[in-house]
Structures are given as C-alpha cells and as structure tokens.
Amino acid sequence: MGELARFTEQFFQSLNAQTTWNGNILEVTKVPEAFENWAGKKAPFRLVFNPGEEQADTDLITKGSFLLKSMTSFLEQKGQATLTFLKPLLDPLEFVQKTLNLKNTTISHTKKGVTYIPLYEFTFATTVAYLNKKEQSLQKLYVLNGQRMLFDIDKFTYESTPAPSLDTSNLKQSYEIAKAATREGIQSTITKAATELQEKLAKEHTRIKAHYENHRRELQTTKMKLELQLQEALKENNFPKIAQCQEKLKQIASTDLVKKLQDEEQFFLTDERQKHSLGVDTKLVSTIVYGFPEYQLELSLTGKDIVRQLIIPYSLLSPLPLFSCESCALPLREIWCCTSGHFSCLPCLVGCDLCRQPLCKRCRIQKCDLCGKDLCKKCTARCPGCLKAKCSSHFGLDYLTGNKRCTSCLKTCTSCTKQTLPSSIKPCDKCGKDFCKPCAAASFQAGRCKGCRS
C-alpha cells in the first residue's frame, strides 16, 4: 500500500468512518457530516490512488488532489484547538418544563443562561507486550471538573453560535487523572497476560530446578563413589588408585562444582523471569477540549393571584433538583403554589375563607377579628383606627378625610347616610341619633336635630 493510500485510510478511520478495500478501491462510508461539509462532498467515497485504476464513480487521490487537500486542511483546523461547544440534544429548558408537575400555576416566562466549563477527552493507546504477543487497545477518557466521568458524546450536538474562550488551566491536572485511570481500563488484559506468564514461568522454573537437582544428585553420587573407591584403595594399599581418587575428589572440592551449578541455575531462572516479563506502554494519542454547558434557568410561574420566580442551576450531569414543600420539607411530586408564592404539598395547604385561594403553613394566616375567618394577605386589611386585622369586606371610608377604616370604627350619619369617624359624629341631645359634623352644623339648633325641634 502506498503512503497516500495508508494516510487516507488512517484519516477516515480516525474520523470513525467505515473503510473497506475493494481491490484497489478504498470504499469509505459513514463519514461525519463535519468532513462532508468541509470537503463539499457527500459520502460514500470510492477512492483510487493510481490514475490507471479510475472508474466512473471514483475519486483519484494524488498529491495536490482536492480531496487530499481537504483532508490535510481538515486536520490542521482540528489541530488549531478550535473549541467545540456542546449542546444537549434535549433542550434543558424544554426538559424542565416537561418535568415540573405544576398544579395551580403555569410557566409564563423563561430565560436560559449558559456558561461553559472545559471537558477534556483524552485518547490513550496502550500496548501490552508479553512473550511474543502484543495486545493493543484504545481508550477514550473524559475528565470534567477534576473528575473522571463516563460520557456519551452522542447525546450532544454542537453549538453553532460561538461562545467565549474557556479557562483550561486544569488541563494538566485533568491529564494526570485520565492517565492514572488508563490502568483500570486495561486491567483485565494485564491480569490475563500476567496469569498466563506466571503459569509459563512456573513451568520453566520447575524444569530448570529439576535439571539442576539432577546435576547435583549426580555430583553427589560421583563423590560418594570416589570416597568408597578411596576407602577400598586404602584397604588394598593400592597407591596409584589412592592418588587418582584423591585427585578427583580434590578437583570436585576445589572448583566448587556445587557453587558453579548454583550460579548457573540462578542465571537461567533470572533469564526466564526476564523473558516472561510484561511490557505495558501507554501513549497519549489525542486531546480534545469541549465546552461543556452549565445552565441557569429562570422561570416565572403564574396562577390566579400567584407569582413565583424560579432560578434553577441545572447541570446535565445530575438529575433535575427536586423541589420540596417549603412548609414540611417533603419532596414534591406535584407542585402547589400558595398565594405568597411558596411551594407546598397539598396537606400543608388551607384555603382562604374568603377567596378560597391556597394558603400554606409558612404564610401568616390572618384571622378576622370580627367574624373569625382564616384569611389570605390579599383578603385582610389592618384598620388604622383599632389596629385590628379584619376581612377586607369589613371596611369603609371616612367620607370626611377619605381614610379607610373598619366598619366598627365608623359611624353612619342618619341624615346624609355617609360614614365617618365617631369623633366626627354629633348625636342629637334629644333623640340621640347620629349626625356627622357638617350635617349637625347645618341643622342643629341648641343641640337638637330638626325633627326634635318641631
């Protein structure tokens, strides 16, 4: 395979495209859209590398061919650390709107704020070498916020609008975390290899030890034989034989054959151990930095006489925060909202006796001093005269000052039927009927009303 063909095949494989050789034609399918757009050409590609092999639907890859230029420029722009900002396939705002089970409010306004933090994708290639085998594997590891995470990039698309640059000062630290984790991913391969090695090594060691054990036994036997021969020779006074035996025994003792055998054995044992060693080599192949979105969602909830602003910091990595009843703190499956905008469960709600709107236990429930009804804030008023809280229906106006007062703090003029403060009322001395000051001034004579004078 020529250099161009190899480069082309590796290029498409690096994009996770599918490549197959059909004779001299490299067929490429499942090409990512990013490259199709870059090259302005849709897959499948059928590529040939020699002018003589061209067919009607093939593209010829030569130095200077358009597709080759597209490949190299694509790699270059990718290498320039063009930041890719991720966007989840499911819009978080939509998700939250669907998930919130609102009972007596609806979402009237939404706003989505997004910030990005770096998500690092490290690709490591590991070669585990042992005996004459080599097992290679690729690992993609993701690190976010200084933590390794399992991540499915397929659940994201790319943000088309450019976002600000990222603070990638934790790149090195993230790399260390990923690097430390590579061991985990290849642990099973290592364990398998190590077990196989150990078994083979144990076999070899047993063989070597048995071999040298034999040697030692032989040596021992020779020595014993010589000693026997020597004793016999001594009995027989066979001087040449005595000298011969003594010489041989001396040889055995002086060259220290036992020690020699031991050294040799040790050498072979060590040598086998080295032959059965495990080589693990992990290299960083690529680093990609993604902008990972974090959201701040703002929702306005409105219902009848109810307004509630909601700010939800929303992370795609953790489940949607569960809201809880602001009275009893139990998590809420369905969200009720009291008239003060508090979240509540159903058991923690009571209805206002006047408007029937919900009141929660956190709300200050007002009791009407006059009729004893439990009231919401909206349905109560405090009289500036007697300072008591009462149903808002128990109020009138002092017509002289225009001030609001409760009905207990007002008197009605029997003449003009308007209401005013008791201090502005003058009763008739005779009949005792109430007259407001202006009516009294207009009609009283000597403290008596018109009717009492005739």
Ligand SMILES: [Zn+2]
């Ligand atoms: Zn509750």
Ligand SMILES: [Zn+2]
């Ligand atoms: Zn009310």
Ligand SMILES: [Zn+2]
């Ligand atoms: Zn409340």
Ligand SMILES: [Zn+2]
């Ligand atoms: Zn009342």
Ligand SMILES: [Zn+2]
């Ligand atoms: Zn009053």
Ligand SMILES: [Zn+2]
């Ligand atoms: Zn009057």
Ligand SMILES: [Zn+2]
């Ligand atoms: Zn009168």
